[in-house]
Amino acid sequence: MCGSYRKACACGERVCEIFFGKMVLDERSIAEVYCPKCSQGVKRESDNKVWDNGWVLELNMDAVRARATMMGIAPEAVTASWVFDEGYATWVGLTPDDFQRREVERTEIQKLAKTDLRAYINAMREWGRAREKRLEEEGWRKVKHR
Numbered sequence: 264m265c266g267s268y269r270k271a272c273a274c275g276e277r278v279c280e281i282f283f284g285k286m287v288l289d290e291r292s293i294a295e296v297y298c299p300k301c302s303q304g305v306k307r308e309s310d311n312k313v314w315d316n317g318w319v320l321e322l323n324m325d326a327v328r329a330r331a332t333m334m335g336i337a338p339e340a341v342t343a344s345w346v347f348d349e350g351y352a353t354w355v356g357l358t359p360d361d362f363q364r365r366e367v368e369r370t371e372i373q374k375l376a377k378t379d380l381r382a383y384i385n386a387m388r389e390w391g392r393a394r395e396k397r398l399e400e401e402g403w404r405k406v407k408h409r
């Protein structure tokens with residue numbers, strides 16, 4: 264998909280998908296991604312990282328600052344959290360590996376479509392609602408900031 268980028272985390276166990284809003288930034292602005300397992304030793308206080316439920320998105324701030332004016336912010340004012348919350352470099356879905364989890368869950372429900380279309384439509388609707396609620400309870404950054 265144009266404008267998105269898949270990257271394995273530092274320990275290589277998980278993969279996340281990153282979306283670059285308005286196509287200002289690209290993969291050169293992503294330094295590293297840590298999953299909840301490999302983020303354990305990562306320092307919290309810094310301007311180049313965004314924390315989200317144990318996941319960490321670490322940006323290459325030189326690459327980000329070089330395009331700050333295109334994002335309408337002063338290079339010295341830009342932080343990783345700002346970039347993430349404004350959607351210039353953020354998860355494709357609501358969570359880092361939403362793209363995988365969503366597919367697995369949806370495939371389960373789609374089996375219903377072959378046997379009972381009405382039940383399928385209801386199940387899809389119910390799934391969407393339950394999913395939003397679960398992600399909100401889990402406290403994902405994109406869900407909270409909407």
Ligand SMILES: [Zn+2]
Pocket residue numbers: 272273274275276277297298299300301302
């Ligand atoms: Zn990891």
